[in-house]
Amino acid sequence: MFVGHLGELALSGASMATSFATVTGFNLLMGMASALDTLCGQSFGAEQHHMLGLHAQRAALVLFPVSALLAIIWGNTKIILISIRQDPKISEEAGIYACFMIPSIFAYALLQCLVKFLQAQRIVFPMVITSGTTALLHAVVCWSLVFKSPLKSRGAALASSLSYWINVLLLVAYVKLSSSCKRTWNGFSREAFHNVIPFLKISIPSALMLCLKAWSIELMVILSGLLPNPKLETSVVSICTRVSNELGANKHQAAQLASWVVLFMSIIEGVIVGMILILLRNLLGHVYSNEKEVVKSVAAMTPILSLSCFLDGIQSVLSGIARGSGWQKIGAYINLGSFYLVGLPASLVFAFVLHLEGMGLWYGIICAFAIQVLSLLIIMLRTCWEEEAKTALKRVQDSTAPRNIAPNSEC
Secondary structure, eight states: OHHHHHHHHHSOHHHHHHHHHHHHHHHHHHHHHTHHHHHHHHHHHTTOTHHHHHHHHHHHHHHHHHHHHHHHHHHTHHHHHHHTTOOHHHHHHHHHHHHHHHHHHHHHHHHHHHHHHHHTTTOOHHHHHHHHHHHHHHHHHHHHHHHSSTTTHHHHHHHHHHHHHHHHHHHHHHHHHOGGGTTTOOOOOGGGGSSHHHHHHHHHHHHHHHHHHHHHHHHHHHHHTTSSSHHHHHHHOOOHHHHHHHHHTTOHHHHHHHHHHHHHHHHHHHHHHHHHHHHTHHHHHHHHOOOHHHHHHHHHHHHHHHHHHHHHHHHHHHHHHHHHHTOHHHHHHHHHIIIIIIIHHHHHIIIIISOOHHHHHHHHHHHHHHHHHHHHHHHHHTOOHHHHHHHHHHHHHHHSSOOOOOOOOOO
């Protein structure tokens, strides 16, 4: 996530405007697919293996109409950006780029369903292989379309769309051919059309939980376009599976242990990454831009970004625990309060009242991260994991045949 934020800080204005349109859509799809973190993860833990394929199919059926709606919005990116007073030239370039990215929407929806389906089974290495293969092919395709064709920046968008579809096809081939998925994938079934409403009851809060945070950060891009130097500012501002498995298997102690272990690991990782970023702050900007002013601004903001990286890593773990445990509604409320009642108002004050400009926008985001992390941590500390195991088992039983499993102990 942080790498994406840092990239946004140093990309051109056109890319940043496009980022708002594309990242917003991708986050919506990812958020809705995150319902599979709960459903597939807990079904796998409860050994209801056939349900994983049904959940994944049901998710795809829900995400495709959403993808079609996003395609319409992306097709009108230029009009939308101009209507909110963004630079016309930036808006035009962003609109063209977004149109070439439209084929990637449907591939991304399928990709998210496949990834969640495999993650719930703890099948990770094959995804690493397919992603690595896709990345290698993407480098060749992108170079060819950008430098060896008249498409230029449009070629980059088209290359991204092709790469998403390549990744999807590779994962589909793995699911169809691998013995690892024989118990969880039994082919297409009409049952996937059933129980769509219960799926939406989890997927919509899942989407809100993720998107409320992501959208607030993307709004920083829009706000940066209203600052005195919009071209500079838009350039400068631009573990749930394990917990889910253990709850579904009625292993509440393992779920609790997994939560603390991954939280500790994220803290250590955040400290290390933050220190590296600070040490390399004068070099980071050169990775994304040759503009001296942008490079200097990125270097000045790197300590702040390191702190946001640290907090974002912790919140990602806590949010993952929330999704794996089925706390999507609680998470959505927390994100709403953290980013829209605290973060955005604080950003406006820092940037436009105290005149800290782009740096002020990020001060507001850090305030939001701090409130979000604190709230999720309090909920985690107050959680009765045995009760969560009971809830998880009931959720699994409601989606398939009843099972005579019930935890005997109480908190």
